[in-house]
Amino acid sequence: MARDTTNQARTQGRPTLQTIADRLKISRATVSNAYSRPDQLTAELREKIFEVAREIGYAGPNPAARKLRRGRTDTIGVLFTEELTFAFSDPAAVTLLRGVSEVLSSRDLGLLLLPSPPGAEKRASTILDAAVDGFIVYCMPDDDDRYHHLMDRRLPTVMVDEHRTHETAFVGIDDRGGARSVAEHLLALGHRRFGVVTDRLKPDNHAGYADIERQRTATFGVNLERLGGYADALEAAGIPWEPVPVIEDFPISPETGARCAQALLDREEPPTAIICTSDQMALGVLEAARSRGIDVPGTVSVAGFDDIDEAARISPGLTTVRQPLLEKGRAAGRLILDEWDPASPPTVTLPTELIIRESTGPVSI
């Protein structure tokens, strides 16, 4: 691809509105109208303009110029604080984006994916250079610097799942309640020895047990809330939370989940129930159990969170907390298109539902 430093070189010889106007000896404005306001000129003239355009290879008004002049870009930026590739690898993220894209595409708006990998310098430019009319932000932890760059832009912003403040719109679910419900389900089955598998609690790339202090100071609000929900349920049942082993690792994937499961299963007193803050991790726990010949749910029960498609298809079917991923994406898409009072941005909280399948059962022994 040509990457010239001057636009002269790049656009040299490219026709513009003026090229066509000159040919037909009419004004640039009329040519513009042919494309943008057909009612402003006769059909014949319009057709004549298009004919010349075809002839000289003019593909229509330059999009960048149009956006500048109009003051809007008809594009929404979707910011990921993980590698952009995450948008295409995590099934929950994928489904969320599907919902967003449904709404945007119905309004003929573009969706600009903004990578913002951990790397200080790049961070600002990703946000500051994006030609967008608004932002949808996914997975931004509470103490993230990029938040300030976003606010500097003074564009409508919808945060999804994380980083709930009074300054932006927000879409999320009842993470705490959902987590509580799955823990209560396992308690009802008689389980008393739990193990927990979670992805990032903070952006510091910690992998290993997360002590109670770390849990309490987690900056990824979703996992903070989910752990809180498990703790609520256990303590209500008289089981102290602090001794429960919580393993943290990243990235979210079955492989990571399997790694966490190995550690839990290697313990002197392995848990009879393993709860995961995501289905992707739970898939890995199932795999680890299978590879060790451990029966699920006979020996150990496994539960997840999200209800991704594969949770129903895998064998044994995964007990999990369903969250309306698609609807969450749609809600984010709708919010970014709505007008709202910047002084009190709207908040949408969607419900969760406990889905019981075959991966959980009564405690044995």
Added chain:
Amino acid sequence: MARDTTNQARTQGRPTLQTIADRLKISRATVSNAYSRPDQLTAELREKIFEVAREIGYAGPNPAARKLRRGRTDTIGVLFTEELTFAFSDPAAVTLLRGVSEVLSSRDLGLLLLPSPPGAEKRASTILDAAVDGFIVYCMPDDDDRYHHLMDRRLPTVMVDEHRTHETAFVGIDDRGGARSVAEHLLALGHRRFGVVTDRLKPDNHAGYADIERQRTATFGVNLERLGGYADALEAAGIPWEPVPVIEDFPISPETGARCAQALLDREEPPTAIICTSDQMALGVLEAARSRGIDVPGTVSVAGFDDIDEAARISPGLTTVRQPLLEKGRAAGRLILDEWDPASPPTVTLPTELIIRESTGPVSI
């Protein structure tokens, strides 16, 4: 989101480079240099400029203006001829995009997703209004009108999988060879009665058996080639291709695959081997067999194409043709960034590999 018709209203009161220049009684150019060419002014002045910017809430040069002036957008458009949501629902598409995004994000380029659903009017504007430096196009059939709009733009373009011409760069795989290999595998297992499940052969929303005429005139090149590969193998083994039932349906999904399987299994002489042009469809065939209590591979063997992650995780593991989806995406990303002679655009063809798992076995009876 505010959707004003005039940019005055939208940008009213927004600071620009000039606002800062006026405050400091320096020229606009110097303020611009502070952001874009730090070596052109003293560090102190630069800091003073940033200080004023912070004070008045200036987030840096307007991205749209910058793009217009520079003549490049630092954005690559990815065009889907299916609903944009497809980018986030088909696992093969998702993995491909992951590869593309890896490359683009490493170069700090944005990825603009361009929906282009079947709806004549919208088609042109999606392509003509995209402020991008190049296009990556996925799933565009051979006779698509949008192709001409793309060519009108005269931007570097990479076609993926479909629509191979001499006018654009191309990335694909050896579809025919891969298809042949899986058919040969089944023939070696003794199968003689085949059934085939495919997604779209043409964009006309046909669902049902695809006769030989339709197969031969398919405009989706990938499926054309894959069917051709199956036919090659069967005919080489002395099995006439024309009587082999080929069922076409859409969209690509396990549900669709299950629907196709029902029809094949309902036949008077059901096939002992069902080959699918995609894993997503094969997943559905497995589901349909399971729901009918038909043993796989005891009664019927099932094979797919792609080797998506789930193919290895499902039970029984799916025999399939692996294609390097991630690598394909990376190749497309690299090609769009390369400079090449427009007169002879490059072509990349990646290899496939037969992956034998548990879903295929010797023919019984």
Added chain:
DNA sequence: CTGAAAGCGCTTACAG
């Protein structure tokens, strides 16, 4: 129905 004028916000050689 058509066109002259103003201006969107910026970057870049170039002169000093």
Added chain:
DNA sequence: CTGAAAGCGCTTACAG
């Protein structure tokens, strides 16, 4: 090191 000038390509009231 700094600034005046030119111009990227377009849209939109407004006057005729």
